[in-house]
Amino acid sequence: MYSSLPTAVRADRGGFVLERRRERISASGSRSVEQDVIRLDRLTGNELESEARAAGLHPAGRAAVAATDDYVGSEVVLLRA
Numbered sequence: 001m002y003s004s005l006p007t008a009v010r011a012d013r014g015g016f017v018l019e020r021r022r023e024r025i026s027a028s029g030s031r032s033v034e035q036d037v038i039r040l041d042r043l044t045g046n047e048l049e050s051e052a053r054a055a056g057l058h059p060a061g062r063a064a065v066a067a068t069d070d071y072v073g074s075e076v077v078l079l080r081a
């Protein structure tokens with residue numbers, strides 16, 4: 001079993017810091033728990049497509065995810081190899 005539970009999200013210098021509690025339980029019952037922290041840059045769709053091209057990926061459209069009471073909404077950039 002693998003579980004990743006977000007514990008905090010903070011705005012940080014043009015991006016976001018995500019903190020997660022990650023837990024693994026093997027088939028034999030061995031358990032490990034660790035804290036994980038990752039920083040994500042805030043990018044526009046155009047910036048992400050440009051970085052994707054530099055990595056050998058190709059833009060394949062965009063999709064909008066509407067805002068709700070629990071979600072701010074977003075634009076999803078689709079990429080293909």
